[in-house]
Amino acid sequence: MSDAPDLSPEAKKKRGQRNLAIALGLIGFIAVVYLVTILKIAGNIGGAS
């Protein structure tokens, strides 16, 4: 469960960047799905009234 002992500082830095990119990608996807859902619901409410 600990860090691989043979990773160089550069490799650790790249791993951190990859982890950050995955986190930002996930947050971005969740935000887009949330906003799209809200817009669709708002559109349906508008259409129904």
Place this chain on the structure above:
Amino acid sequence: MVNRANSETSAVDEKTSFAGPKDYFALLKPRVMSLVIFTALVGMVAAIADGASVHPGLAAASLLAIAVGAGASGALNMWWDADIDAVMARTIGRPIPQGLVPKSEAAGFGMLLSALSVALLALASNYVAAGLLAFTIFFYVVIYSMWLKRSTPQNIVIGGAAGALPPVVAWAAASGTAPLDAWILFLIIFLWTPPHFWALALYREGDYARAGVPMMPNIAGEASTKKQIFGYAVILVIAGIAPYATGLGGTAYLAISSAFGAGFLMLAWRVLKSAPRSKEAPKQLFAFSILYLFALFAALLAEDLYAIYV
């Protein structure tokens, strides 16, 4: 053997561990993605100018989904073609041949993004558009990359359908339908693809032959390829006028399409008449073909935006 295997694994791991986010982004073929975004945007705005109503936020999300779907196709293409990418000068710098991203990760990355892009488009627009996007990815990866690319010199002719579909997908995302005008946009890109890629293949012939990819110049020969380029150029320029005939494009579009069409024909003629093994004329046609497609779609976009906002 075990030691050798271990040392190979650790060597790959060592190099793989240096892959950054930009290497994964490169798997998405960003330059192809930018062309897809642009042509899809034109298809979407044309649909809106035609009377479709779509919330700007949902339109943006749909374009994002189409772009990610195109990128996913690129990643899956790089996964499948890693062996030939490694022997072509044009593609040897890609992340898989460089040993930065393992093939299995590119495959997983591409499949994940394919699923997410289709799901997002279904959520943001409709099932027609999502189905068309799924078909586009399937066509590019399975029909073009896996089947046609290594088996026939007609590979990019038929495979070009995948690159031509984004404006139809975007039109469907905005309106739920794919009318004739959307398919005219498809036809322009579809007919543009052969002269564009064969011009590239003429000055990169050695690359494709070395990789064993049956491109037209190394199967039918240079002279036949040049004739076919000119033939497609004639049909393309006629198709380029079609939007004016159906009302999709106005007089400004007609003027731009005619002027750039004349330039395209002139350069295709120069390719036809160029000396054997000459690289200059195909290079010029290749560069101009990108400008031609951009000019036609930009003219349509400008006219539609004018019609919507002015």
